[in-house]
Amino acid sequence: MKETIACKVLDGERLSFHEAERLYQEADLLELGYLANQVRQKLHPEGTVTFVVDRNINYTNICVNACRFCAFYRPPGHPEGYVLSREEIGRKIEATLAAGGTQILMQGGLHPELGLAWFEDLFSWIKSRYPVTLHSLSPVEIDDLARKERLPVAEVLQRLQKAGLDSLPGGGAEILVDRVRNRVSPKKTSTARWLEVMRAAHALGMKSTATMVFGLGETIGERIAHLEAIRQLQDETGGFTAFIPWSFQPGNTDLGGEEAGACEYLRILALSRIYLDNFPNIQVSWVTQGTKIAQTALFFGANDFGSTMLEENVVRAAGASFHADQEELLRCIRAAGFRPAQRDNEYHIWRSFQAG
Numbered sequence: 001m002k003e004t005i006a007c008k009v010l011d012g013e014r015l016s017f018h019e020a021e022r023l024y025q026e027a028d029l030l031e032l033g034y035l036a037n038q039v040r041q042k043l044h045p046e047g048t049v050t051f052v053v054d055r056n057i058n059y060t061n062i063c064v065n066a067c068r069f070c071a072f073y074r075p076p077g078h079p080e081g082y083v084l085s086r087e088e089i090g091r092k093i094e095a096t097l098a099a100g101g102t103q104i105l106m107q108g109g110l111h112p113e114l115g116l117a118w119f120e121d122l123f124s125w126i127k128s129r130y131p132v133t134l135h136s137l138s139p140v141e142i143d144d145l146a147r148k149e150r151l152p153v154a155e156v157l158q159r160l161q162k163a164g165l166d167s168l169p170g171g172g173a174e175i176l177v178d179r180v181r182n183r184v185s186p187k188k189t190s191t192a193r194w195l196e197v198m199r200a201a202h203a204l205g206m207k208s209t210a211t212m213v214f215g216l217g218e219t220i221g222e223r224i225a226h227l228e229a230i231r232q233l234q235d236e237t238g239g240f241t242a243f244i245p246w247s248f249q250p251g252n253t254d255l256g257g258e259e260a261g262a263c264e265y266l267r268i269l270a271l272s273r274i275y276l277d278n279f280p281n282i283q284v285s286w287v288t289q290g291t292k293i294a295q296t297a298l299f300f301g302a303n304d305f306g307s308t309m310l311e312e313n314v315v316r317a318a319g320a321s322f323h324a325d326q327e328e329l330l331r332c333i334r335a336a337g338f339r340p341a342q343r344d345n346e347y348h349i350w351r352s353f354q355a356g
């Protein structure tokens with residue numbers, strides 16, 4: 001059975017839910033990696049690994065959702081709560097541009113007093129001053145704004161797009177199965193609503209990424225159900241540019257528990273590449289896995305090294321402590337045998353570097 005499924009993968013045929021489940025259960029790490037690498041080489045035969053120079057700006061850590069896996073948020077009124085000023089945001093963007101950056105990823109908690117107008121003003125202000133792509137606000141933040149303003153999601157997105165929002169990061173997906181969501185983040189956007197926001201964004205011509213955080217007590221079937229949900233939406237809209245899986249970081253969280261190991265990460269990454277036959281790019285998550293596993297991931301289906309992340313606060317709050325500047329990313333990509341290339345948000349190559 002495993003061999004029949006492997007032949008389908010090598011022939012470029014789509015796997016069903018049950019075939020993926022069977023393959024994950026029966027294939028060992030290297031078999032999954034081999035298949036994923038074959039798929040990756042067909043899609044990206046040029047031997048390039050891309051990355052983007054950007055910065056995460058977490059405009060506030062105040063949040064009313066209290067997700068059990070989150071070490072980043074502070075409830076309203078907490079002494080460590082903050083909202084960044086325009087001056088602070090401006091300084092961070094200037095530093096990003098000075099480092100050759102092209103993109104800003106703004107994400108934050110669900111602050112009860114920040115309404116749609118606050119974001120419209122901020123985005124217009126940023127776009128009037130700085131030549132950056134705004135890859136910002138996950139479906140959870142969009143959903144929160146729609147509810148606070150009592151507006152349809154499409155209208156919120158249209159107004160933000162007009163103010164300068166270019167694309168959406170795929171945060172807040174965790175596992176797109178409500179049984180899991182209800183246990184670890186009961187107040188958070190449901191699976192259907194997360195997909196609804198992405199569908200509406202894609203309909204407006206905005207691209208987005210999709211993510212998955214695994215290790216939240218879900219079954220392998222629920223992980224594949226997550227992949228199935230985004231594969232179906234991608235068939236419908238074609239609006240996802242990339243998929244980025246990473247393991248839950250339990251440090252300082254209410255949920256706690258053990259972090260999934262490197263083998264599990266590589267197996268899920270490989271399965272994602274095999275199952276998501278309509279996703280052009282799979283990103284490594286060196287921020288959570290470290291650069292050595294990220295290099296290995298390039299042979300398990302990944303073709304993109306993600307971002308330089310000049311600043312990252314969310315997984316750092318949960319204890320992940322990996323850092324890498326652009327030189328380190330170039331070194332990692334070259335040492336793995338690939339040619340590095342800086343890309344923009346839509347995966348257009350900006351600058352190619354020499355291979356190692």
Ligand code: SF4
Nearest residue numbers: 063065066067070109
């Ligand atoms: S994961 Fe996001 S929505 Fe949940 S508590 Fe943290 S900041 Fe708030």
